[in-house]
Every structure is written in structure tokens, then in C-alpha cells.
Amino acid sequence: MSILEVNNVSKSFGGVKANVDISMSVEKGKIVGLIGPNGSGKTTLFNSIVGTYPVDSGSIKFNNKEVSELPVPVIAKLGLLRTFQQTRIYGKLNCIDNMLISHKGSDESLITIFSKIPKNLTDKAENLLSFVGLYQKRKLRAGDLSFGQQKLLELAMALMNEPEMLLLDEPTAGINPTLINGIIDRLIKVNQDFGITLLVIEHNMKVIMQLAEDIFCLAHGKMLANGSPDEIKNDKRVIDAYLGAQ
Ligand SMILES: Nc1ncnc2c1ncn2[C@@H]1O[C@H](COP(=O)(O)OP(=O)(O)OP(=O)(O)O)[C@@H](O)[C@H]1O
Ligand SMILES: [Mg+2]
Incomplete structure (x- = not known):
């Protein structure tokens, strides 16, 4: 059962098309990854999902309820929260x-x-x-x-x-490498023991490959690929657009 359904969401800032026709779905209870190069639109998608900025078009459903027109505090009360890239x-x-x-x-x-x-x-x-x-x-x-x-x-x-679902924007960025395993363990506990569905933006591929069962990859504001960590690692489009440059 999906807890979050994003369908054909687009968002521009002036001439910048930050998100173009994005669709994705997150299964309840899972840890799902969102990756992609700098500026590919990952944080923008988080902002749209939690209600920070209104989307230009498309639909966002949380537990089957349309939330794309709702303000942040109302969405938060429904059980959908995020953390920030800059705390x-x-x-x-x-x-x-x-x-x-x-x-x-x-x-x-x-x-x-x-x-x-x-x-x-x-x-x-x-x-x-x-x-x-x-x-x-x-x-x-x-x-x-x-x-x-x-x-x-x-x-x-x-x-x-x-929260029922938590969106984490680069939880390991700026964290000392020796502490990263501790964060991974805690996020797994948050998911398994607290039963919270996680959608995680990460640039650290080792972290996201270890954490997520399902990964979405954005490039230039568009959804480029979706699959298991192994599928994503070996996807030529993802390698060309992102992993090859890492
Ligand atoms: N509030 C805003 N006003 C104007 N432009 C914005 C705004 N937020 C994002 N953008 C632009 O939208 C594009 C996508 O930015 P976004 O922050 O979503 O990327 P990102 O994938 O999170 O990048 P990073 O990995 O560097 O955090 C960029 O070109 C960015 O400059
Ligand atoms: Mg970002």
C-alpha cells in the first residue's frame, strides 16, 4: 500500500524548471531514497510534498488524501514531516x-x-x-x-x-564519517522500531544503498530512473547523469 503518491508534479521558479512532471510512489513502511546531481530538484520536491510552496500542477496524495493545496502545519498534523538540508x-x-x-x-x-x-x-x-x-x-x-x-x-x-512519514534532506551531510554508521543504524531503528516510513535525500551513495530498498533518481528536474539499489547502481542513465561524476 502506498503512503505517498506524487503524480505529474511540476514546479518552476521564474524561468527555472525545478520539477518537471514528476511521478513517484512510496510504499508504507519502507525506506526510500531520492538521489540526483546538485540542482536536480530533490529539495524542491520535498518542499512541494510538505506544502512549503504551492505546486504549479499535479497531485500529491498522503494516505490517499490530496495534500497539494494544504499548508505546512496541516500536512504536519496529518503525520508528514521533513527535516532540512540546512538545519x-x-x-x-x-x-x-x-x-x-x-x-x-x-x-x-x-x-x-x-x-x-x-x-x-x-x-x-x-x-x-x-x-x-x-x-x-x-x-x-x-x-x-x-x-x-x-x-x-x-x-x-x-x-x-x-510522524507517520519523515522526509530527510541529506541526513549525513556534514557528519563526521566515523559517525555515519551510527546515523544509518538510528534511521533503520526509526523505520523498524518506530514504524516510520522514510524518504531520504542523500549524496552519499554508500549510505543510501545501505538504507533504501527503493531509489528514485532525478536529473535536470525530471524523474530519470527508479529501482532497487542494484538496478540504480547499474543503470546507464544514472551512471551517465550522476554516479559517473561522483
Ligand atoms: N526558492 C527558490 N527560488 C528560486 N529558485 C529555486 C528555489 N528553490 C530551488 N530553486 C532552483 O531550483 C533548482 C532545483 O533546486 P533544488 O534545491 O531542488 O535542488 P537539489 O536537487 O536539492 O540540489 P542539492 O543536491 O544541491 O541540494 C535549482 O536550479 C535551484 O536554484
Ligand atoms: Mg537539496
Whole structure:
């Protein structure tokens, strides 16, 4: 059963055709990859799926519900969340507070939120920080974390909201190579233990080949190929457009 169906989606910025007639489908419960050269339209597709920018044409269905006309918070409440290529954290707040304000019940002013935090929410935040390996850093200002640690914090912040599907934009970019296996293991746990469907943009081919069962490849804003990691690795179009240049 597919959780996400993208059909014939196009999106231009002025004269730049960032996405042209894109169709793809993600099966519920899977880890699916999205690859392609710089500027091929991967982040644009994420923005369209989660409602950041309206699409020019096409349809996007999440759990069979048309979401292409809905705003980001409404789509988030349906259970579809994303993380950012450049992280979005609150640098002056500590990690725990970042976790608490990312919780979806928290649309009120910060003062109101912090004055009535239920203990179970703080416990949940601490457990998730521990899951991503940031428990020891929980009282530190998020802005003082390394870029890699900020990416882990952003993952934990997304998990606070128990999404059904998570879109991850380059989760290992900027992360020390020795820590990458830890990220892969955690993402597999997010998928298997938390039951969250993942759509992952990655430039690190070793990572995406290990993680994803199914991979889509974009080039010049168009869908170039789709298949298993082995099929994608050996696809001449993908090699010519992307892998050959890696
Ligand atoms: N908000 C925007 N305004 C104008 N142009 C944009 C905007 N967002 C993306 N683009 C353009 O759309 C094209 C696709 O960009 P996008 O960021 O989706 O690529 P990408 O595949 O994520 O690249 P990368 O691997 O470098 O992150 C690029 O030419 C980019 O400059
Ligand atoms: Mg991008």
C-alpha cells in the first residue's frame, strides 16, 4: 500500500524548471531514497510534498488524501514531516527546550508553553535525545552543537511529533564519517522500531544503498530512473547523469 503518491508534479521558479512532471510512489513502511546531481530538484520536491510552496500542477496524495493545496502545519498534523538540508533549530535555546517547542501542541507563546510542560513530555524529549546520542548535551545551547549534532537534534525534534512519514534532506551531510554508521543504524531503528516510513535525500551513495530498498533518481528536474539499489547502481542513465561524476 502506498503512503505517498506524487503524480505529474511540476514546479518552476521564474524561468527555472525545478520539477518537471514528476511521478513517484512510496510504499508504507519502507525506506526510500531520492538521489540526483546538485540542482536536480530533490529539495524542491520535498518542499512541494510538505506544502512549503504551492505546486504549479499535479497531485500529491498522503494516505490517499490530496495534500497539494494544504499548508505546512496541516500536512504536519496529518503525520508528514521533513527535516532540512540546512538545519532549523533555535540556536539560543538548549536542546531540551528545542524539543519541547517542536512538539505539535506547542503553537502558543513560549511563556505559556514553558509554564505548563507535562512531565511526560520532558521525559519523552530526554528519551529521544538519548536515542540520537545527545542526552549528555541536553542542557547545552543548540547553537553550540556541531553541525552533525544539530542534524541529530533536528531528527529528534521531528520524532517528538511521532510522524507517520519523515522526509530527510541529506541526513549525513556534514557528519563526521566515523559517525555515519551510527546515523544509518538510528534511521533503520526509526523505520523498524518506530514504524516510520522514510524518504531520504542523500549524496552519499554508500549510505543510501545501505538504507533504501527503493531509489528514485532525478536529473535536470525530471524523474530519470527508479529501482532497487542494484538496478540504480547499474543503470546507464544514472551512471551517465550522476554516479559517473561522483
Ligand atoms: N526558492 C527558490 N527560488 C528560486 N529558485 C529555486 C528555489 N528553490 C530551488 N530553486 C532552483 O531550483 C533548482 C532545483 O533546486 P533544488 O534545491 O531542488 O535542488 P537539489 O536537487 O536539492 O540540489 P542539492 O543536491 O544541491 O541540494 C535549482 O536550479 C535551484 O536554484
Ligand atoms: Mg537539496
